[in-house]
Amino acid sequence: MKQKYSIFSIVRNAIGYHEGWQEAWRSPDPKAHYDMIIVGAGGHGLGTAYYLAKECGVRNVAVLEKDWLGGGNTGRNTTICRSNYLWDESAALYDHSVDLWHGLSRELNFNVMYSPRGLIHLAHSVHDIQEIGRRGNSNYLNGIDAEYLTPEQVKQWVPFINLNTRYPVMGGLLQRRAGTARHDAVAWGYARGADALGVDIIQNCEVTGFRIEENVVKGVETSRGFIGANKVGCVVAGHCSVLAEKAGFRLPIESFSLQALVSESIKPKIDCVVMSNGIHAYISQSDKGELVIGAGSDPYNSYSQRGGFDLIEETVGAVVELYPIFSRMRMLRQWGGVVDVTVDRSPILSKTPVKNLYFNCGWGTGGFKATPGSAHVFAHSLAGEDMHPVAAPFSIDRFNTGALVDEGAAAAVAH
Amino acid sequence: MLIVTCPWCGQREVTEFGYGGEAHIARPENPEQLSDEEWGDYVFFRKNPRGVHYERWVHTHGCRRWFNAVRHTVTDEFFGSYKPGEAPPTVPVSKG
Numbered sequence A: 001m002k003q004k005y006s007i008f009s010i011v012r013n014a015i016g017y018h019e020g021w022q023e024a025w026r027s028p029d030p031k032a033h034y035d036m037i038i039v040g041a042g043g044h045g046l047g048t049a050y051y052l053a054k055e056c057g058v059r060n061v062a063v064l065e066k067d068w069l070g071g072g073n074t075g076r077n078t079t080i081c082r083s084n085y086l087w088d089e090s091a092a093l094y095d096h097s098v099d100l101w102h103g104l105s106r107e108l109n110f111n112v113m114y115s116p117r118g119l120i121h122l123a124h125s126v127h128d129i130q131e132i133g134r135r136g137n138s139n140y141l142n143g144i145d146a147e148y149l150t151p152e153q154v155k156q157w158v159p160f161i162n163l164n165t166r167y168p169v170m171g172g173l174l175q176r177r178a179g180t181a182r183h184d185a186v187a188w189g190y191a192r193g194a195d196a197l198g199v200d201i202i203q204n205c206e207v208t209g210f211r212i213e214e215n216v217v218k219g220v221e222t223s224r225g226f227i228g229a230n231k232v233g234c235v236v237a238g239h240c241s242v243l244a245e246k247a248g249f250r251l252p253i254e255s256f257s258l259q260a261l262v263s264e265s266i267k268p269k270i271d272c273v274v275m276s277n278g279i280h281a282y283i284s285q286s287d288k289g290e291l292v293i294g295a296g297s298d299p300y301n302s303y304s305q306r307g308g309f310d311l312i313e314e315t316v317g318a319v320v321e322l323y324p325i326f327s328r329m330r331m332l333r334q335w336g337g338v339v340d341v342t343v344d345r346s347p348i349l350s351k352t353p354v355k356n357l358y359f360n361c362g363w364g365t366g367g368f369k370a371t372p373g374s375a376h377v378f379a380h381s382l383a384g385e386d387m388h389p390v391a392a393p394f395s396i397d398r399f400n401t402g403a404l405v406d407e408g409a410a411a412a413v414a415h
Numbered sequence B: 001m002l003i004v005t006c007p008w009c010g011q012r013e014v015t016e017f018g019y020g021g022e023a024h025i026a027r028p029e030n031p032e033q034l035s036d037e038e039w040g041d042y043v044f045f046r047k048n049p050r051g052v053h054y055e056r057w058v059h060t061h062g063c064r065r066w067f068n069a070v071r072h073t074v075t076d077e078f079f080g081s082y083k084p085g086e087a088p089p090t091v092p093v094s095k096g
């Protein structure tokens, strides 16, 4: 039995000198065969395993991870959660996530620190104003909260903002239900929850190939030997093209480095998320007090997991322009992740040319927010015959039929 | 900063360049005869290798000419740049 985390368990363990805490998940050896294998222990993969066990009655599941769980983009992102995308298909998927975020800490008995603190997209040009107007109206029609802000109203939210930048702030789009969550906690919470339901999470186990017989996947080759499975779901973000190639097909995806940085800690200063696509600055403040700043992605394909300094310079320049008050702060850490970008900036949740092999990828620069919803609908797709209706529009086929879900404006720069 | 070699101008910083993605993708001769699969494949699907990548660059803030380069996508090491129509440089076996 898993111990339940609560105020009482903290008191009880404090009395016991904190020696009685259980490990949050086991580290089992792989079995010879599973009903389902999930490749990649990021938030999306772990969440998929959790919902398979919890809601679909599939408990003979393994999650295979080449490094440590949560060490991919899940542990590297700037944790912005919002659902104000343009199209109906996206609205359904991202808003499903927002709904799940609201109850997630309770569901997992793990504090994921979901904080719907409000998010503002700034507009710096007539075109930006038209874009947020169109998107806000489309959000409104889809039942997603959206409010138009005048520059004065933006100033009320962020009193120290400099509206009169080289590209002046002309307005903003506010989603009050948007915010942030603790990225690591999402991976840890799903891992602990899935493990409690019997899922084997196997770290340091790299998938190096697939065993495919008569176009049906039979299992995976790994650094720890062959492991059989009835179905395999690949949820490996930036490395999806590498695995697709092993399975004999290509994806409409390219991988890039995307960077972020955090500052030294300061007292609470900014209590919402502010992003600007126009001059590329987005910023929030963590509960530890650090400013969390997202930079751009390098323009060239990369698996280096670090990015160019020129992008940091550009981002920090934009931040200082908007918030001169931060100009003398020091940055403490900077890092990069490998993001998997599709041309329409929408994800892929799909069957593949190989039977019983599924991919969930293409989340690119903005999939953290979608973790619960993506995991939920992907689990139901793996468990059933057909893709879940919310996932269905995101099939790989759309790149052949032309039914793209173009979120270029909502997601190209902003996360 | 990443240093890119333009075959006409020599070594310059990456901020002078634009990127054109995977190289050597020939436009189909008879687009009207392609199936949706073939057309989608040509327009959207890419190798995206973790390793040696043949790619297109344009020297936007320099001579404004397009060229090809071979680069390793993990180490960012360039194995050479070449003009359109030229043969790509060979990549050392140990680096492939």
Ligand SMILES: Cc1cc2nc3c(=O)[nH]c(=O)nc-3n(C[C@H](O)[C@H](O)[C@H](O)COP(=O)(O)OP(=O)(O)OC[C@H]3O[C@@H](n4cnc5c(N)ncnc54)[C@H](O)[C@@H]3O)c2cc1C
Pocket (backbone or CB within 6 Å): A039, A040, A041, A042, A043, A044, A045, A064, A065, A066, A067, A068, A069, A070, A071, A072, A073, A074, A075, A076, A077, A078, A079, A080, A081, A205, A206, A207, A208, A235, A236, A237, A238, A239, A243, A258, A259, A260, A294, A335, A336, A337, A338, A339, A363, A364, A365, A366, A367, A368, A369, A370, A415
């Ligand atoms: C700097 C940065 C900022 C971002 N900011 C935001 C943001 O503010 N909001 C937002 O919504 N999104 C953001 N994102 C995007 C978001 O992080 C990702 O879309 C999301 O976390 C993807 O989760 P995942 O579980 O699919 O992938 P990951 O967390 O990357 O997990 C994939 C896992 O697969 C493993 N793996 C890969 N290959 C193999 C193999 N062969 N065998 C076994 N395991 C393998 C990897 O090691 C990794 O752990 C950001 C990303 C970055 C890099």
Ligand SMILES: [Zn+2]
Pocket (backbone or CB within 6 Å): B006, B007, B008, B009, B010, B059, B062, B063, B064, B065
């Ligand atoms: Zn040149």
